[in-house]
Amino acid sequence: MHPTVNIAVRAARAAGDIILRYHNQVDLLTIENKSENDFVSEVDKTAESAIIKEIKKAFPQHSVLGEESGKMIGDNDYQWIIDPLDGTTNYLHGFPQYAVSIALIEKKITSHAVIYDPFKEELFTASKGEGAYLNNERIRVTSTNGLKDTLIGTGFPFKHPQHLDCYIETFRAIHPHVSGIRRAGAAALDLAYLAAGRLDGFWEIGLNSWDMAAGALMVKEAGGFIGDFSGRDKYMETGNVVAGNSDVYKQILKKIHPHLTQDLQR
Structure with missing residues (x-):
């Protein structure tokens, strides 16, 4: 695994630990309505802070675009794009389909990616030119022709x-x-x-x-x-x-x- 992906995985797992810590206590969370049908909880914010902390520890000059914090100033040639909890509405209803999403864009090209489902313990990773993996096993799209049976x-x-x-x-x-x-x-x-x-x-x-x-x-x-x-x-x-x-x-x-x-x- 590429060293940069290792950093992203560490950040995703840190966020995942926070997400799981509260997944049975959502009734105790502070929840805000950012806009119509768009919610944010303190878990989103805390998980995003954990991700940013890990990234900035390894790459202090890189910029970060987070769903909750917005854009942080830094080297725009290296920008991390993060969603600390994709599927917040699912999470708040106890519907176990949500994930942490982290990507690094280098000079306008996405070079590394991590998507982590902490509930199912599934870790998806990818690096440009090096393939995509699920829990370290190579994955491929289907070879279906046409839409029938898809x-x-x-x-x-x-x-x-x-x-x-x-x-x-x-x-x-x-x-x-x-x-x-x-x-x-x-x-x-x-x-x-x-x-x-x-x-x-x-x-x-x-x-x-x-x-x-x-x-x-x-x-x-x-x-x-x-x-x-x-x-x-x-x-x-x-x-x-x-x-x-x-x-x-x-x-x-x-x-x-x-x-x-x-x-x-x-």
Whole structure:
């Protein structure tokens, strides 16, 4: 494992320990509503602080973009993008689908990624050009051709209700052609699952960079494709994501494109 990934793993495990410490005591937590349907708890904040502490100990000059703390000043050629608890709503309801997500972007290229599910003790790691791994075992996307018999992941645009009608139309376009569609509520894990072959494809509207930075590298390193709704590599800018193996990726793009509003095609 690359030394930088080891640092990220240490940070993710520190956050995971905090997350598990309170997972049976969520009724005692202080919970704030950042915006409609977007919650943050003291666990999110404490876990993020633990991650930043580990990163800054090893790389004091690097900058950090965290979901809760925002951007910290530092060397912009080396920026860590972190989500201390992807799936906060799941966590607060005792639904065990959440994870820590950490990625390092070096000179605008994502070089290392860690996604850690502390509840299931599953550690996904990836480094550019070195493959993707689950608990140190190599993982690959599925080799499915077409959408028939596939299992596709997605996410409802609950933070962007203006896109709900459009999303429903894309759902209608995909639904008849696949075995099933799953909405588990943690995009980082959805992308990690895709990399591990548990899902065949994925699409979602309006993600943030910390939701997908680590997962995007995992998908690529596992042999998959990821892009925005126009098939470009601007998903980190637009927040709109399609991913899968080569054929599934193309098929999802083809099915949803006629139903996208003009602003989602940019």
